[in-house]
Amino acid sequence: MRGTFTSTLQGVQDVIGVARAELWANGRYVGSDNVAPYSMAVNSGAANGSVVLTWRLTDRFGNTRTYTRTVVADNAGPAVSISKAPRNKAKIKGTTKVYVKASDASGIARVELIVNGKVVARDYTAGYLLGFNASKQRKTMKVQVRAYDKLGNVKYTSTRTWYRK
Structure with missing residues (x-):
């Protein structure tokens, strides 16, 4: 509860x-x-x-x-981190993949990739892999991952800035 x-x-x-x-x-x-x-x-x-x-x-x-x-x-949010993705201030193009680790005692309901305030990808299964097409985004992208546990608690990663080539 x-x-x-x-x-x-x-x-x-x-x-x-x-x-x-x-x-x-x-x-x-x-x-x-x-x-x-x-x-x-x-x-x-x-x-x-x-x-x-x-x-x-x-x-x-x-x-x-x-x-x-x-x-x-x-009442605590899940633990969430980006395990593999372009570093902060990286220049990206094409399909970009973000690998995520998330855990919580209540279980993870889903993880979401947020680019410039909009959800661009979701994953519901552990071994979380989120991808998006950078060419469909603005030149400057503010990127975060958020994770929800099965009770509805939420936690965000820190924001990364990526630039489209």
């Missing part, structure tokens, strides 16, 4: 009736609900790694019961 998500607790009954259902994330109070099914928005913020969610239900006599679940938060 990433960003804000909803934690829901359902199917819990108490003969006397649940008076209050509180949600805690990593020991911090998130909020409470008193209508079943119990539901609360959780903002994972910049958390990365395990997040322990604990629902604490209290009945009308003060008896409590807890339900705990651990989820994994991934």
Whole structure:
């Protein structure tokens, strides 16, 4: 999970009736609900790694019961780098290839090659190879690669400038 998500607790009954259902994330109070099914928005913020969610239900006599679940938060973007391509300020012509390395604990959804602000190539399979025809671009090209992980986090490489011959 990433960003804000909803934690829901359902199917819990108490003969006397649940008076209050509180949600805690990593020991911090998130909020409470008193209508079943119990539901609360959780903002994972910049958390990365395990997040322990604990629902604490209290009945009308003060008896409590807890339900705990651990989820994994991934709010960090993937690691992405250009492994082989023309160097910065290179002069290029014809079909130009860019080899990319990308990784993330959640998996990579896709990588994209951006030239002058427009996506010119995409690859969805590891061993990423992106290519484009330089003759169809402006004389000066600002080039970046961006990678998306499967949760939607995104990361960009630094910009390279290439010149068409």
